[in-house]
Amino acid sequence: MKLPALVRVFALLAVTCSLGLVEASAHAAAPAGPTDDAAVRKALEDEMARSLTQLKLGSEAPPYFLRYVVVDSDRSWVSARLGALVDEDxxxxxxxxxxVRVGSPDEDNTNFAGSSPGGSATVTREDDYGVLRRDLWQLTxxxxxxxxxxxxRKKASRAVQAAEKDKVPDFSKAPVVSTVTNxxxxxxxxxxxxxxxxxxKLSSIFREFPKVDSGRVSSVTELSRRRLLTSEKTWTDERRSRVRIDVLADTIADDGQQLNASLAFTASFTASDTASLPxxxxxxxxxxxxxxxxTDQRTAPQAEAGVASxxxxxxxAGQLARLLLAAPFSGQPLPRSPGERMATDGSNSFAEKIGLVVAPKWLSVVDDPTALGPNKRLLGSGYDTDDEGVPAERVTLIDKGIVKTLLMSRAPRKDLPKSNGHGRGGASIRAAATNLFVTASGGLARKDLLAAAVRSAGPKGAVYIVRQLSEASGIGRGQTIQARIAVRYxxxxxxxxxxxxxxxxAPKKLKKDLVAAGNDPFVVEDYAQSIVTPALLFEDVDVGRPNDKNRTPPLYPSPLATSPLATGAAR
Structure with a gap:
């Protein structure tokens, strides 16, 4: 009797601890080869060619697609608190x-709940041809x-489910490219x-504020190089550098409420060094x-519950735009799940809204990985080709309030069959925003924004200005977000x-309650994603109070409040 496919695969895996046709032993001597910079590319090419011709398990099919990526990173960081060094490395x-993909582009081992088409490993930094080939062989x-x-497992799950209409392939075609950028x-x-x-110097500033319990300033500099090779013969070699400074401070209010706030100063090295920083x-x-x-928030009153502008x-503004406009534009298909047709993912909020109005007609949104920021310099999250080797494209997501398309990787959708250069990740790829630009035609000056806020609130309504939010990972049907720094106007x-x-x-609030925007863009920049947006004014916002249990405040004051430490060691 013929065994089911799933049983055959696991039976073969159980008796095969390594692929005999590929290598006689995991401990065999590594092949000799060049040891200079060219060694990395040659090792990738040679081991991929060998895997494509020899990698096979019993009667199972060999891979139909391979992607190898080597990422080199030279990262240094310094951290200081109150003018004293904390960490340096x-x-x-x-x-x-x-x-690794097996099967065919129509159906392979991806797009299935709990699956990952690949893996990652930390390997030697030396450009040793033989050692790198051995690492590639083992991971492949x-x-x-x-x-x-x-x-x-995917085929077994599909066998007990009703057939899908208009089934979408798992993998799309992409142009073969060869690019080198530095x-x-x-x-x-x-x-x-x-x-x-x-x-x-920056951390010593917190000595001037003894009621701030902790103030830490850190810098990270990174030079990165990503080399990518696919079995389709795409080759990309891209180098970037960036520097980031982060400031984090916290304290406890008199009633025990935990308070914290942060700043981030970011700059990409283009034609200069640390002078690129502010x-x-x-x-x-x-x-x-x-x-x-x-310090002011320690004794500030609690916000009143109600409805406000x-x-x-x-x-x-950048944090909110990331929540409402970045994740919802991922066109990554929802993975199939055993026992049900599709899994659920709240980040696909705009997947079924192409051609529909989701925001005021004066709002437009574009994502462009190659674009410069407002000060005409590269943004730290940008790239020329994405992590699948597909050239980056400028994508208009919202035009005059109407959804035009989604951000796509090589995992297609029925209505969006190809990538637009937004596949992000290492071994596992997901379509994601990179450099997101939010623009408002007829944006208002700040004084006019405040006047509009007062009008929208009405004579009995409250107006709040929020300058920093607690970070949140994404928006589903709607969630509560906490303001770190806020004032009542x-x-x-x-x-x-x-x-x-x-x-x-939730994203639907853009259409319902977004009433105005500013005319001065602000940049929230990170390695993975940058947001450029003006101020955003919402009306009819439900305001509440957090339910967190307060901590017990310190029983006696900080020594900085009563001793020469407050200024004596400042730099």
Missing amino acids: LQPSRTLHIE DREYKDALATLA KAVPVADADRAKLKELML PFEKMAADVRALAKNL VLFEGQA KDGKEEPVRGLSLEGF
Whole structure:
């Protein structure tokens, strides 16, 4: 009697600890070869060619697609608190990502709940041809076996379900490209020394604010190189460099409520070094403003529950745009799940809304991985080709309030059959935003935005200005988000408040309650994703208070409040 496919696969895996046709022993001597920079590409090409011709388990099919990625990273960081060094390190690394697909583009081992088409491993940083080939062989062998088992489970699950109408393939075609780009500027020892001194100076500012319990400033510099090879002969070699400075402070209010706030200063090295960062005076002023806001919130009143108009500006506007406009535009298909047709994922909020109005007609959204920021420099999250080797494309997501398309990887949808260069990730790829630009035609100056907020709130309504949110990972049907830094705007004055909870935020709120936007863009930048957006004004926002249990405040004051430490060691 013929065994079912799933049983055959696991039976073969149980008796096969390594692929005999591929290698006689995991401990065999590594093949000799070049040891210079060209060794990496040659090792990738040679081992991929061997895998495509020899990698096979019994009667099972060989891979129909392979993707090898080598990512080199030279990362250094410095952390300081109150003008004193906390941590300093320099760490070079090399990570190997491998994607293995078995079956066919119509149906393979991907797009199935719990599946991953590949794996990753940290490998030697030396450009040793033989060692790298051995690492590639071991990881490819493992991922091929996993891919066979996943495909068998997927077919077994499909066999007991009703046939799908208009079934969409699992993998789309993409152009074969060969690109080499270098937008990195090396970080010299002198640059690291300057950053270290900068961390000490910025962190010492918190000595001026003894009611801030902790103030930490950290810098990270990174030079990265990503080399990618596919079995379709796509080759990309891309280098980038970036520097980031993060500031994090926290304290406890008199009633025990935990308060914290953060800042991020980011810059991409293009034609300069650490001079690409904002001037010290600007960063110092922002750190002092953060510390003062946090100090004021210790004694600020709790926000009142009710309905209000809320102006999100600066960092908060970028954080909100990320939640409402970045994740919902991922066109990644929902994975099939055993026992049901599709899994669920709240990030696909706009998947069925192409051609529909989801925002005011004055709002437009574009994602462009190659675009420059408002100050005409590269954004830290940008790239020329995505993590599948597909050239990046400028994609208009919303035009005058109407959804035009989604961000796509090589996992197609029925109405979007090909990638637009937004596949992100290492071994497992997902369509995601990169450099998201939110624009508003007829945007208002700040004083006009505040006037619009007062009008929309009405004579009895409250107006809040939110400058920073607690981070959240995504939006489903609607969720409550917490304001870290907020003020109530009343009679032309700003009054600090704390404990401001903003309820019911979901993408549908863009159409229903977004009433105005500013005319001055703000950048929230990260390695993975950057958001450029003006201030955003929402009306009819349900305001509540957090339900978190308060901590017991310290029994006696910080020594900085009563001793020469407050200024004596400041730099």
